[in-house]
Amino acid sequence: MLLMFLSRFRVLISGLSIALFIVLYGFFSMRYVPLSIPWLRLVDFSFWILSLGSCLAGFLDLYLFWRKSPLISTLLITIIGLSITFFARLLSVFYSLLMTSFSIQILGGSLIDKESFVITTGAVAGSFLILGSTSIHTIYKEPIIFLKSSTLYDLMNTLRNTPIVYGSVRELSNDYYIIH
Known part of the structure; x- marks a missing residue:
């Protein structure tokens, strides 16, 4: 019941997480020196907001259409976006944990250097894929079918x-x- 209610707002959730990420990223970039320790910690929070919001919207979209829509449709774009977003965050966390001998906090500390930042930027592309596919599904009330499967x-x-x-x-x- 709660998932059905939340699924009405999946485009809003995805769009707001992207907008909040852009605002926070811009603010932190103006306030702090890019790639400094405080900047990396605060930008990490904005990446977590982006990733969690986009993944929630993507899972809600899958929840609505995974039983009734063919896989070879715009639903596949949602799955690809979810995979990119999830694995970008996961790889960044693992990289940071390995580089610091497991001595960092996951939330607010998983961006430690330029490499972990670059790994995490893949989540932005995945989030835009999720926003695009959920928008299409909302406008047309179902995924666009590419091939009957x-x-x-x-x-x-x-x-x-x-x-x-x-x-x-x-x-x-x-x-x-x-x-x-």
């Missing part, structure tokens, strides 16, 4: 219910095969 739900059920034998080809349905 099975839904993500059907694919997950097929993979869950099919024992995969390594080194053979097993028929999953009339149209899809897994080759190992």
Whole structure:
């Protein structure tokens, strides 16, 4: 029930997280010397706001359409945006933890140098992909279908219910095969 209510605002959530990120990033860049320690800590908070807001909007979008829309549609753009945003944040955190021997705080401390900053900027591209795809889904009330295919739900059920034998080809349905 709560997810259905929140899914009405997924474009707003994604757009506000991007707007808040831009405002905070601009303010911190004017106030502090870029790539200094205080700047990196504050910009890290703005990247967390961007990542969490965009991932929430993307998951809400998937929640609405994963059972009824084909995978080869604009829903795939949402999945790609979610993956980019999530893995950019995750890689930045792991990089920072490894470089500091696990002695930093994750929130507000996972940007430690130029490399971790560059890794995290991938989250911006993923966030714009999520904003674009959720906007399209909101305007047209469903994803735009590129190719008739099975839904993500059907694919997950097929993979869950099919024992995969390594080194053979097993028929999953009339149209899809897994080759190992």
